[in-house]
Amino acid sequence: MSSTVKSHKPHDRMAAYLTEDMGAVNRLIAERMASEHAPRIPQVTAHLVDAGGKRLRPMLTLAAAHLCGYTGGYHVHLAATVEFIHTATLLHDDVVDESGQRRGRPTANLLWDNKSSVLVGDYLFSRSFQLMxxxxNLRVLDILANASATIAEGEVLQLTASQDLATTEGIYLQVVRGKTAALFSAATQVGGVIAGAPDAHVQALYDYGDALGIAFQIVDDLLDMQGDAAATGKNVGDDFRERKLTLPLIKAVARADAEERAFWVRTIEKGKQVEGDLDHALALLHKHDALIDTSTDARIWAARAVEALQPLPDHPVKTMLSELADYVVERIT
Amino acid sequence: MSSTVKSHKPHDRMAAYLTEDMGAVNRLIAERMASEHAPRIPQVTAHLVDAGGKRLRPMLTLAAAHLCGYTGGYHVHLAATVEFIHTATLLHDDVVDESGQRRGRPTANLLWDNKSSVLVGDYLFSRSFQLMxxxxNLRVLDILANASATIAEGEVLQLTASQDLATTEGIYLQVVRGKTAALFSAATQVGGVIAGAPDAHVQALYDYGDALGIAFQIVDDLLDMQGDAAATGKNVGDDFRERKLTLPLIKAVARADAEERAFWVRTIEKGKQVEGDLDHALALLHKHDALIDTSTDARIWAARAVEALQPLPDHPVKTMLSELADYVVERIT
Structure with a gap:
């Protein structure tokens, strides 16, 4: 299960190490996204699934199970479960965000319609439920049920917090735990649980997934403000245009003088954006070191992820997970 | 647990008989629809839950558990589960149908927005999952996971079948099983399973719920064509305007001559409807006995529901379930 080519990217090395299992996950996904009666379902799902993505979440489940010495087959079910939950939330997110692009391709809600995205998302969520x-394993079900509720709650919280300048870093963290970290931590945790790992190891896997997910999302929000569209598949400033209070913005708003605050009220709260506003927003972020401080936060969470692995047994996968946490923040330019 | 007032309506009598348990279900629903972090969730949910509805599905679960001699407390969890799944699908349905009214009140997607309806629906679905x-009980989980998948598949099938004159009565039945009967049959079945009922009784409960749900939906579709808005909370002809191929329409289309077919192609397939089209559609339904034949079908399914109860032990609840099936088709004028 090891690759002869040493890739720079830890998730590529992990994919190479887990290549057999990932093949089984992909086959299970293809099998379960089928629908005898409603061909629209595999069409919409394939559009997203084939577009690739890094399959990071299912890989985390497989990796955790390997790390804990699992020899059964249910980690494949759980990895597919996690990917279906992720795909379902992407479909619903694109409806909620009224997005037109995802992974460099038109979104399903644009290619078909919002209705299809809502209902196929529901179908994938049900399928994930059947798989688990x-x-x-009731403990696994409990973890994934709780993660699902945290995800949905985080999405609603994001909806109500967006456009609200009173959003604090604490609320941001709750939103991020919901929209990203809950599924990362559930993914790693269930890998340990299905392997029958001791509680301390399961806890370590949870902590790792939680910190990795938070670092991952902070970096994502940072790249939205400074990345380039070719590398990220997103346009710089999408979050600003959608009036999302992400961490860099929250920091800049907290440090704003009266005139700057008026700018944020107009552009974010009232949504009255004109030509040149994005550039001015970016200038304010630089002025207040909001981007630098945000990347420091991301690095702290990545370091916490590495540290969380400490109680786990030595294993090639452990090294890869550690490198993965480092790599997440390496994306910051 | 019995009422002194003898109501004409069997579901009122059942509610009176199950009043303590229904109180517990309502308390559990109120407790679990809360969200510490996102107040939008209980607002949206309460709008639907308080609007009443007959709480028919949770009552079916409680009734089935009583009928099978259950003395534990988990039937309350399962009844709340079923109601949450139902509420989640209503929220998503209203987005998909672009509805403005439900149970005589403006829909949540109109009062808040589509985003809230999608995400709160996801939250309730997750909550239902936690409850179950x-x-x-793994068998209960299996039944509810399968029901969820059937519901979602049925919704997608309805989406693609709508506006398609080639929709057959067979496809209609699949859609109806998905959108309505799957949750009815899961509701009755899990009541029996949690009570540890023998397989023959669980099967009887499934068959009853399935036939009752189909009868219920056929009547609903029939009332859309002949009911009055005050009694049904729907406007006559909503399905026609939304170009849904319900059973009366499918029968009329199957019996259409060339000129009539051109009318259906224009109004349903092409969606070019003008003043007077609904009246003409209703006239065609009458001409071809489509409404009479549809009500005959509904009565056949109601009779099947009554017959399905036969293997179950004698019990006051059994009589009520039987009367409920008769009552469903009594709504036909």
Whole structure:
């Protein structure tokens, strides 16, 4: 299960190490996204699934199970479960955000319609539920049920917090835990649970996934403000245009003088944006070191992820997980 | 647990008989729809839950558990589960149908927005999942996971079948099983399973719920064509305007001559409807006995529901379930 080519990217090395299992996950996904009666379902799902993505979440489940010495087959079900939950939330997110692009391709809600995205998302969520029930492991079900509720709650919280300048870093963290970290931590945790790992190891896997997810999302929000569209598949300033209070913005708003505050009220709260506003917003972020401080926060969370691995047994996968946490923040330019 | 007032309506009598349990279900629903972080969630949910509805589905679960002699407490969890799934699908349905009214009140997507309806629906679905996991009964989880998938698949099928004159009565039945009967049959079935009922009784409960749900939906579709808005909370002809191929329409289309077919192609397939089209559609339904034949179908399914109860033990609840099936088709004028 090891690759002869040493890639710079830890998730590529992990994919190479887990290549057999990932093949099984992909086959299970293809099998379960089928629908005898409603061909629209595999069409919409394939559009997203084939577009690739890094399959990071299912890989985390497989990696955790390997790290904990699992020899059964249910980690494949759980990895597919996690990917289906992720795909379902992407479909619903694109409807909620009224997005037109995802992974460099038109979104499903644009290619078909919002209706299809809502209903196919529901279908994938149900399918994920069937997959996890098949494992017959109630603790795993409990973890994934709680993660699902945290995800949905985080999405609603993001909806109500968006456009609200009173959003604090604490609320941001809750939103991020919901929209990203809850599924990362559930993904790693269930890998340990299905392997019958001791509580301390399961806790370590949870902590790792949680910190990795938070670092990952902070970096994502940072790249939205400074990345280039070719590398990220997103346009710089999308979050600004959608009036999302991400961490760099929250920091800049907290440090704003009266005139700057008026700018944020107009552009974010009232949504009255004109030509040149994005450039001015970026200038304010620089002026207040909001981007530098945000990347420091991301590095702190990545370091916490590495540290969380400490109680776990030595294993090639452990090294890869550690490198993965470092790599997440390496994306910051 | 019995009422002194003898109501004409069997579901009122059942509600009176199950009043203590229904109180517990309502308390559990109120407790679990809360969200510490996102107040939008209980607002949206309460709008729907308080609007009443007959709470028919949770009552079916409680009734089935009583009928099978259950003395534990998890039937309350399962009843709340079923109501949450139902509420989640209503929220998503209203987005998909672009509805403005539900139970005589403006829909949540109109009062808040589509985003809130999508995300709060996801939250309730997750909550339902947590509730059912708490029962620790894997067979129950399996049934509800399968029902969820059937519901979602049915919704997608309805989406693609709508506006398609080639929709057959067979496809209609699949859609109806998905959108309505799957949750009815899961509701009755899990009541039996949690009570540890023998397989023959669980099967009887499934068959009853399935036939009752189909009868219920056929009547609903029939009332859309002949009911009055005050009694049904819907406007006559909503399905026609939304170009849904319901059973009366499918029958009329199957019996159409060339000129009539051109009318259906224009109004349903092409969606070019003008003043007077609904009246003409209703005239065609009458001409071809489509409404009479549809009500006959509904009565056949109601009779099947009554017959399905036969293997179950004698019990006051059994009589009420039987009367409920008769009552569903009594709504036909």
């Amino acid at each position: 029930v098949e494992t017959g | 996991v708490e029962t620790g």
